Amino acid sequence: MDVGLQDGIEASVDIDASAGAVWELIREPGWFINGGEIGKHQIETKGAFSVVHDAIYGRFDFEALTLDPPRYAAFRSLGGDEWDDPVPNTLIEFWVERINSGGVRLRVMESGFAGFDAEEHARVLSSRTLGWKVEMQAAKRHLSGK
Structure with missing residues (x-):
């Protein structure tokens, strides 16, 4: 692990929706595998482990670490058949926070990238940073119609 790597x-994203509505979305492992439009996945769950099947992107494995409705969800990404990252084991955390406007702020943090080798680190970090921007906007559109 290179401690100099991010x-x-x-x-x-701020969403004009209830915390409960946002929770219904984020409690599903892999909801963010979609290319910018929230859709349904086939999900096989056994205890804390889930296999998410996406019609376009393939299979992804997750472990649910913490589900604290409607405020916090944490998943460990374990890879899958179509995984394009050299070390898929990242922690994905979501927070749902009420804001003064009556809606909620959905926050995500994905960590574990310092474990990537320097050659892959920049590519993976750039790809995931853009991906989360797209997925946060997809969540907003899906939940608030905006």
């Missing part, structure tokens, strides 16, 4: 990325 380990995590964060993104957030």
Whole structure:
């Protein structure tokens, strides 16, 4: 592990929806595998472990670490058949926070990138940073219609 490499990325979006509605989305492992439009996945769950099947992107494995409705969800990404990262084991955390406007702020942090070798680190970090921006906007559109 190179301690000089950035380990995590964060993104957030304000959504005009209830905490419960946002929770219903984020409690599903892999909801963010979608290319910018929230859709349904086939999910096989056995205890804390889930296999998410996406029609376009393939299979992804997750472990649910913490589900604290409606405020916090944490998943460990364990890879999958179509995984394109050399070390898929990252921690993905979501927070749902009420804001003064009556909606909520959805925050995500994905960490574990310092474990990537230097050659892959920049590519993976750049890809995931852009990906979370897209997925936060997809969540907003899906939940608030905006």
